[in-house]
Amino acid sequence: xxxxxxxxxxxxxxxxxxxxxxxxxxxxxxxxxxxxxxxxxxxxxxxxxxxxxxxxxxxxxxxxxxxxxxxxxxxxxxxxxxxxxxxxxxxxxxxxxxxxxxxxxxxxxxxxxxxxxxxxxxxxxxxxxxxxxxxxxxxxxxxxxxxxxxxxxxxxxxxxxxxxxxxxxxxxxxxxxxxxxxxxxxxxxxxxxxxxxxxxxxxxxxxxxxxxxxxxxxxxxxxxxxxxxxxxxxxxxxxxxxxxxxxxxxxxx
Numbered sequence: 176x177x178x179x180x181x182x183x184x185x186x187x188x189x190x191x192x193x194x195x196x197x198x199x200x201x202x203x204x205x206x207x208x209x210x211x212x213x214x215x216x217x218x219x220x221x222x223x224x225x226x227x228x229x230x231x232x233x234x235x236x237x238x239x240x241x242x243x244x245x246x247x248x249x250x251x252x253x254x255x256x257x258x259x260x261x262x263x264x265x266x267x268x269x270x271x272x273x274x275x276x277x278x279x280x281x282x283x284x285x286x287x288x289x290x291x292x293x294x295x296x297x298x299x300x301x302x303x304x305x306x307x308x309x310x311x312x313x314x315x316x317x318x319x320x321x322x323x324x325x326x327x328x329x330x331x332x333x334x335x336x337x338x339x340x341x342x343x344x345x346x347x348x349x350x351x352x353x354x355x356x357x358x359x360x361x362x363x364x365x366x367x368x369x370x371x372x373x374x375x376x377x378x379x380x381x382x383x384x385x386x387x388x389x390x391x392x393x394x395x396x397x398x399x400x401x402x403x404x405x406x407x408x409x410x411x412x413x414x415x416x417x418x419x420x421x422x423x424x425x426x427x428x
Contacts, residue, residue, distance in 0.1 A: 178415055179423075183213040186426040190270065192400035193427075195392040196258050197266040202389050204381035205258035208396070210373040211383065213250060215397025217359075224359035230351060237358055238349050240358050245348075249341040249405075250365025255372070256334035257266065265328025270428040274406040276309045280421035287343055296418055302423040342421060345412040353418045354410045358402070361420035 177186075203211075221228075228235070235242065260269050263322055277300045284290040326334075348357060383389060412420045 178236070178257040178411045180413045180418060182423040183218035183426060185404040185407040185411075188404040188421055190266075190427055192396050192404075193257065193261060193270060195264040195395060197261045197269075199302065199389055199392055200262050203383040204376055204385065205255060205262060205428060206369070206372050206376040207381060207383045208258050208392075209251075209254045210366070210369050210376075211393045212401055213369070215363055215393050216362055216401035217366055219397065219402055220355070220362055221358040224355050227353065227356045228359055231356055233340050234349060234351055235356075238352075240349055241349075242357075243364055245341060245344055246361040246364035247368055248337055248344070250295070250361055251368045253334055253337045253341060255369075256330055256337065260327040260331035264331060267428060268328060269331040271307050273309055273326060274303065274336075274425050274428055275332070276335050276342075276424045277303065277418075277421035278341055279336045280342050280417050281336060283343045284334070285341045286415050288346065290416070290418060292418060296422070299422055303422065306426070307428065315362065324428070339421075342412055345419045346417065350411055350413075354406045358405050358409060360407075 199208070242364070257269065257273075281290075281292050281296070281300070285292070408420070
């Protein structure tokens with residue numbers, strides 16, 4: 176598929192993920208929804224990736240530090256912050272704050288790899304940010320003087336540099352690992368990192384209400400928002416670079 180289509184589909188799948196997470200916030204905790212989302216993803220991924228994962232095990236072991244960092248950033252921490260934010264703010268508001276990601280991606284990319292930003296990219300980011308601000312302020316600049324952020328907005332904003340760092344570090348993804356094996360590796364590592372948090376979540380009395388809605392949501396998140404969206408994004412970013420890929424995040428709202 177064309178790279179533009181891959182990244183556009185990823186944005187669509189993630190937008191649905193945020194809407195479902197916001198809608199079911201009373202039925203499942205932020206930790207629980209993230210744990211079960213990736214549990215479903217692993218049930219799908221491991222049988223498909225297992226033969227290639229065994230063949231590539233020496234490569235996985237060689238790059239385990241990078242894989243653990245990417246798993247912690249993209250699978251565990253970022254998703255957890257997003258679901259926590261959606262407990263307190265709307266999916267649209269959170270997505271608008273998330274649309275500041277291109278700025279963070281450009282800055283992190285320059286800091287880590289000295290990637291140059293073209294004038295065309297600067298203009299594109301500026302126009303997109305102007306659009307996001309117009310939505311937040313309802314077209315009234317005076318609103319900027321009286322903006323009040325709820326805790327969810329601040330958590331959503333705090334998640335942005337986490338995703339920016341994950342996206343930039345995808346440049347270091349081992350080229351020998353295909354997209355499916357790479358995703359299976361970071362999904363498994365991220366899932367393991369979640370176990371202590373999920374155990375604590377259960378110990379404090381949180382639980383997931385098993386209803387047709389929560390079951391359908393877990394399946395959607397596992398299949399579309401985890402497996403397909405991440406395969407598409409992880410495949411596209413190394414090919415076009417994090418700066419160009421980051422511009423597609425403005426489709427999210």
